[in-house]
Amino acid sequence: MATSTDETLRTDAGARRAAGPRLPDIPGPLETLGSAWRRLRKMSTALLLLFALAAASVVATVIPQAPVTPQSVAQWRAGTAGPGTTVASGLDALSLFDVFGSWWFAVLVGLLFTSLTGCLLPRYAAFARVARRPPAAGRNLERLSHAQTVITELAPEAALAAAERLLARRRFRRRRIGWQLAAERGHWREGGSLLFHTAFYLLLLGAVVGKAFGFTGQVTIPEGSSFAETRIAYDAAEPGRWWDLSDHRGFVVTLDDFDVSYFPNFTPRDFVSTVTIAEQGESVRTETVRVNHPLHHRGMNLYQSGFGMAPHIIVRAGDQVLLDERFMLSPASGQNVWTGTAKVKFDDPSQQIALDLALAPDAELREGQPVLGPDPAPRNPVLVGSLYFGELGLERPVPPSQFRRSGPPVDTAMLRPGKTAQLAQGSLSVEFVDLGYWSGLQVSHQPGRRILLAGALLLLVGLVPSLYSYRRRIWVEVAPHRTGSRVTLAGVALQRKTAFAEEFATLAQVLRRQLDAHPAASQEHPH
């Protein structure tokens, strides 16, 4: 291992320094490269890189990350939260809002993998040599740190065979060299460590493949509606660099039904989308998608990710239908209310119509005012529609909820399901047909999963022996001694030497017992 040579190098350097000051050599470019490589290969460098990785992840916990909490990042950038816009632009310059997607993080990972490669290549080579080499013969066994000599009545050949059986049972690799048996164990330590470190390449590969060829997108669909698995269907999408538009599968997903149930304490128990998938106009399967139970179809995975209330409303001006849809509302924070804004009419910029919608699933009407209850299940829903009219700026590319409100609504309606209300002296009618749900699905294609799983398995399989297996060498030497033989057992440990003392003692004890046990018969014979 590199560590022991490091040690000698270091002391050499120390000695030289002690001998007196030396002018530094001016290294050429190749030498610089060579020394950079040597430095990169050292475990202490790997260690420093690991710390840098750890530091990066601390930064990523302290500073909001755009891929995880885009709202907070937007607030930091706008200066409404965080340390202010100057700092925020500095953070942006260093990509600190997306640490794990930043160039410097990639450099860090690159360096770590270079270091890993530099560290592994010699280790592979050394391991290949060591693993093939048969156990080496031992000399001067009595002088090793662990040695014991015993006398037995067994003939040398029999004694050696007994020792060999014993070591075979303990899964030592053995070799006979004349009257000596050399044995060795624990190659799995280094082998496991190599396997473990190699697994990181698989993990990297899996992550890169997943990022490059994968796709993730979010859709929201109201009950009864469909979406086709194409790029334009998604509200938000993160295609990989090599994910092509033609890679979309094009199947059509219809949300037949959505169901949510609650515990008595009003936390959701389960939410389930029932979807039908159609290929080229033909239904091929109808299944449920639930949290923790994704649906897999042709390499695309559909996950249940969110849900909300979707009242079916029809807005009419006289006989003309201005709006007829299952409108998707979002939860209002902190209240048992769902809200949204419907753009009813916006072709003429000066005569636009918008409806602010609020739905309370559990509401009593008292003196015309809704009194909200805590039940999230829509057992007693009320829909409140507030009508706005005029130059609302609905044509602008901003979310509908940010239209210009220059005063209170023109009129307000309060509706139970199935009811219709007249607004603005009957010029407009709003019908609350019924209440349904919308479901948010995440759809993704993750081609790197298998590789990652294989890498993870390899990592674990390698890790265990690299931590728990220890290298030991044992020698048994026999020589004739009177009628029997003289047996020397010796051993050295390459790791966990403290524990080896005990192991060796046990081994010696067992061997002594075995050597006595067999010949006991011949001993008892009265010669």
Place this chain on the structure above:
Amino acid sequence: MVNESLAQTSNTLFNVAFVGYIVAMVAYFFRLAFTQVTAGEGGASSAAGGRGSAKGEGGASSAAGGRGSDERAVAGTAVGRRVGHVGTVLASAAWLVHLGSVVARGMAAGRVPWANMYEYSSILALGAVIVGLLVVQRRFGYGHLVGFVLAAAVLSMTSGLLLFTEAGPVVPALNSYWIKIHVAAMMSASSIFIVGFVATALYLVKDTAERRTADRSGAAFAGSTVGAAHVQAPADARPEGYEADAGAPGESGGAGVAGTLVQREALSPVLFPLIPATVVAAFALVVWRAPGTAILAGSVAALLGTASWYAVPYLPPAARLDNLAYRTIAFAFPVLTFGVMAGAIWAEESWGRYWGWDPKETGSFFTWVLYAAYLHARSTHGWRGRRAGWIGGTAFVALMITYYAVNLWIVGLHSYAGV
């Protein structure tokens, strides 16, 4: 759905176990204190755990200790020994009660009893105590250290009480068999890491003491046990665990009891309570914003600091503590690795992505990298020993922050597990 009377039973059992641990902890510390009295008078080693000397009987080295000194140790520490036994019995009994509490909680809620932070904290303590009793005391024979493990368990249970939630069902995202696998792995790893941290912290303390004493007494201390890497052949020759509590004073450069008592003087009696008290109190203030709790927890930490200062001469040699720390951390590391992987698989099942650098994920990555760094440092020249110890300690702090602070403060997908 929730069985109220069972839930109530669970709470009662929790409280009984809590008090039981505290009393047992006091008993263990009492045992520690009595070591000093007898050691000072008789020059005998200590209230040797019966296990420690029993283990040595195979080797010749125990004979070297001689009967005489053994007898003196027994005679001198009768009280400490008896109280120590009481502590062991109490801790074991409290553990069984605690186990009952956890099982009852699971039955009451009709699910695995690890779905919120109260429950995690309880199980962390449960795991730490059993590892302390079985591994630290029985296997390694370091009964003296169990008081510290119990203290950690008590702190964990205190945080559980602060985060108490009634037994209830879980949100859909947690309703998966992966919760059994992932969370079970994370909790097992964490509770073993608690013991690893106790060993690491005590190692750093003991090592400092050994170093300073060595500095004072000059170079004669070359055979230091500092850093496992420096364990010399003579120490190797002894079966592991032989010295246990008993050998601790003797081994420190052969200075004997008088020599080891100097170790205490080498350390500041002011800083030892002050630093842990400040850290723990600050942690409680920042995480819970509860001044009363901060004062209470800070006092416990101060007590622990004083206890470790006081216990320094009776702790196993630094190299042994380092070894204990390494063994526990090396055992927990694959479990942590597996837990993180299971978490990724679960995240993929429930959120459609296996890794998204959510704060909790980032935190566990951080923790994992630091523990990996510890294992590396342990076998890197120039890093092993104290530096590795500091990395191990930092890794544990990272684990605690990932566990508490991320759940309580930082918004992310994992936050629903909340309190």
